[in-house]
Amino acid sequence: MKNYDSIGHVRGESIFVDDVTPPLGTLIGYVYYSPIAHGKILKINFAGAERSPGVAGLFSFKDIPGENQIGGIVQDENLFAEDSVHFCGHPVALVVADTYQHAHEASKKIKAVYEKLHVILDPREAASKNLLIIPPRKFELGNVDQAWDKCDYVIEGKAETGGQEHMYLETQGSLAMPLEGGGVKIISSTQGPTAVQRTAARILGLPMHQVEVDVQRLGGAFGGKEDQATAWACMAALAAYKLKTPVKLVLNRQDDIRITGKRHPYSSDYKIGLSKEGRILAYEAVFYQNAGAAADLSPAILDRTLFHCTNSYFIPNVRATAYSCKTNLVPFTAFRGFGGPQGIFVIESAIYKAAQRMGVDPSEIQRINLLNEGDEFPFGQKTFNCNAKRCFDEAEKKFSFGSERRGVEEFNSENRLLKKGIAVMPVCFGISFTTTLLNQASALVHIYTDGSVNISTAAVEMGQGVNAKLKRIAAITLSISESRIKIESTNTSRVSNTSATAASKGTDLNGFAVIDACNILVERLQKVAAGELGEADYTKISFRNEKVFDEGKPTAIGFPDLVNKAYLKRISLTAQAHHATPDLYFDTKANKGKPFAYHVYGSAIVQVSLDCLRGVYEVDSVKVVHDFGESFHEVIDLGQAEGGIVQGIGWITSEELIWNSEGRLLTDALSTYKIPDIHAVPKEIKIHFLENSPNDFGPLRSKAVGEPTLMYGIGVYFALVNAMRAFRPDLEPDISSPLTPEKILLSLYKL
């Protein structure tokens, strides 16, 4: 079965925010934002805009009835700038008019005078001036300082990773409608309906029950709508509330690229120490996260960088320090992997440089340092059901790494201008929100009298297939056909206090809640069936393929009959359940605990071809052994794995964000910002599902799949560097991602 949204998407029938039939009289908003990266607003005059044709209202911070504050983790972000602006694109006002064109035209008539202030773009400069979002964070294991002396090799270096634009197909948007009694209903393209509800209530000075948020589905999010959908929803809600008219605000593509947050760029230092056998004895890393102008989710993302700073390896002595640095760029935000990829890239860079120095293949160092069962991570958690070695060994064997490597060497000895490169990329990714409290969800299940079933949860469908997965979980638990089940929109009036659908936890958290709610109904139905059949012990009743069984023997009762019988007996056919991941804890002072329910493991073998005359390259293959637990929806899981890999390749190769020295984004269109197209997709992607890996901590013994596979893309970086060094063996490549064709060409012919 396909993801059941795919047919609607292809036919253009799926409803996104901009497709909702707007109520008569709906007005359209346009955001006026700062053209400079840092400055004081000396004067601002809205009069011309307010008199512009079609304009119904103009809103700035002065019009906010509640608090002008949208910060989640840190209270440091205004909905509208007050007396100063902190990045190019900082929202200052919302113009509302009868049409988009009128609102846009009016926004150009806003006259503002700014006094420009010093612009900081580099996180290291921010750190040196102590411009930090939160105090530095540090994870430690063993004693690094004492370990260096015992090392035969000590290598130090620097690694850079660029940001990444989400480029979801559906841009940010919301439609807000006033409700009777002074409330608002917001249809939002958000991963976090409760975040929108809570913040809109705060902006409007209303209790949360006056704000209803509904989400049908998102045209992609990738983390970009976890926190950053909120501002646009609040603006639309503010205007709708004030004007008592529905207001729609959908960002155009260029504005979306300019004024919304992206993946955090990082600049990092590392020091790695190894024995002559290649065992990593000590590792020290310092991460400078470019947080942008406000905290957004940066502190949580910073922590995940630390959680993943040793990737799939056991290192006995580790010190990792991370700074969240305040700069004059757009507040950076969640992006698939949530800081993990940035941490993993640095340890892989360190291993690469160490291998180069020791004259061995990086895979030799990777292999002997892989995590074993019971090994301790720098944050105190120990591995359990650790599949790091299994995945690595199976990938090497199944995809004949040894002979492939020899093949690459042979090819390179026979070709002068075309070179191949190969690399192994292990991944270990922790599953749970590292903010423990967020690991909760709930489900509301109705069975109607015709036997059709309606399920509401906290999960938001964004293309990742969570609805298809929840449907399957419910069908299996209720022993009915999937065709009876409908997954409802995500709505704060039906399911309250939701965590964002993020951290790859959508299916895990909501799936368990669905199982619990369905089991409540199963027990009620067992009792009804037992009554009908004169069975004294209701636990002897079971269901299979929509039929009732008594002591394992089929009866004449089917699912719809039974439902109807329950209704006639006035038995409730609605159940609600709440699920919280058990046994999680984390001490944020000591930075020790058990933040993850489990880990996902995998290993990829990546091969590339590089044209050394022009710097262009192709990814020949990405072959993976990946730990899906026991997959119960292989098509969805495969789609997530393939999509993650391609998105990771984009981040590491072609997606380059360039700002000018004044902090203006130059790559603000698809003509200048290169996301992977069909030609960038590996010519071959093979995903092998690791066998015999049941996971007691995931629904139906599965594992989460959304984010981990993105990090296989990092392997492309090191495969490319290998190809570059085959062309130019004296090359000491800078470790700086994305590795664009331009960068490759410049370093291949560097004097």
Ligand code: MTE
């Ligand atoms: N897949 C698609 N098609 N679209 C998306 O927006 N988001 C990713 C991943 N896969 C995303 C996606 C991110 S960042 C996360 S955290 C997970 O899906 C969220 O969904 P899940 O928890 O249900 O896996």
Ligand code: MOS
């Ligand atoms: Mo995903 S970055 O956790 O939304």
